Amino acid sequence: MRIARRSTRSVGRFALLAATAAAGLSVVAVTVPGVAGAAPRHQARPTIVLEHGAFADASSWDGVVSRLQRDGYPVVAAANPLRGPATDAAYLRSVVEHIDGPVVLVGHSYGGTVISQAAAGLENKVKALVYIAAFLPDTGESSLGLTDKFPGSTLGQAIESVNYTLPDGGQGADVYIKPDKFHQQFAADVPADKARLMAAGQRPIAAAALQEKSTAAAWKTIPSWSLVTTQDRNIPAAAQRFMSARAHARTTEIDASHAVSVSHPGAVTRVVEQAARSLR
Template identity: 50%
Template sequence: MSNPPTVVLVHGAFADASSFRALIPELLDSGLPVVAPAVPNRSLNGDAAYIASVVRQIPGDVVLVGHSYGGAVITVAGAEDNVRALVYLAGYALEEGESLGELQGRFPDSDLATALVQTEYPLPDGGTGVDVSVDPAKVHDVFAADVDPETTRVLAVAQRPLAAAAFGEPASAAAWKAKPSWGIVSTSDRTINPDVERFGYERAGATVTELDSSHLVMLSHPKEAADVVREAVRATER
């Protein structure tokens, strides 16, 4: 493969870029350059602007891969000119002007709704914001039931919370309207209702793969997740 695109991996809420640690070697061994930035998890469009700034500084084409909330981020950041394709891993494919809360509100709640913990953090203006994370005791069952318990024990205490305000922020763009997309539905997902994933992907015209997986599909099924990324690369090669 000459001049392969760079795969940019965008993590979701309650996680960081290390959540891709099983997927990254699969992609690197395929000859694909990989970048896995840390998402601030402060606001949807702010996080997308940060990822877009990373993408703009990468020479050549990019395939954006977003897990969970990271799917919403790539939906906006994917409007960058050098983004070739979008890949959603158990993610949110939002419509322009739609929020995470609005998309989720179309469907019954997942188990995540009763597993969230709220904490306060200081805002630059002197006010107080609210962070959302998962009760550490519920991370394995709700977030990663098919992942090694020793791994989830670490994930539970190393969470990167999401600012609660991000749930209500409307997406400023929907890159899937102009870019081809692929999506994995985690059929045993207890963090996002799998029907939320299916609905967003169908609306986006994505090529869909369904896997019997928990929410952390890239940790429990890295080879299958890598196959979908490689398919997106091949299908949009130029």
């Protein structure tokens, strides 16, 4: 009975098409996805993975996340352990490998060091790298070494180190920006009330992480974009320009502090979406 009903409908459709054609009217062919001859489906948008840097957390991307989601992009604002490039890159790599489809990796500040190492060997998945006021280290370079390569950073006068005991009895050290220095040092163009909240919730970075040398530079094989912050007191603009030029990154400059994802989320989003659109 089920087969008979299908046949009746099919006959009815063909009769209707024939009658329409006979009347001199045009017939529109309808294609169905998955059927031979069907129109190709639009490529899915890449997932944007955002990696924060030192003295921040994933909430520093909130303004960027909301804009990307509004524009239809899937987004992951990953947590950064801030223990060292090898450890942090391995963690981020595990996040990326569990995402279906293409990925655009975005790193802020020390997060640039992390994405450069995490994306190495993942060229089939990570299609673009975006550096936001970030480090683009080469193999054998450290974040601290690149900061000191050019004058202009005042971070050394604004931080404090706090020692802690490791499980094996050894000693480690975490680095914070002093709360009374945070606004001017890290987020000078962010409203004072917001900067105070950021200072209270800042994530420390292991002192050793800033001196640990990178073992890979994915920007050598993956297209990259860079947003240079010209009023940056953490990573001098000259250092950012040097690294961006060396990586042949498509570079934009903005008159902003190091906390550009908070103070200018629209500008950051535009650079990220430029990279994402290049995948189509």
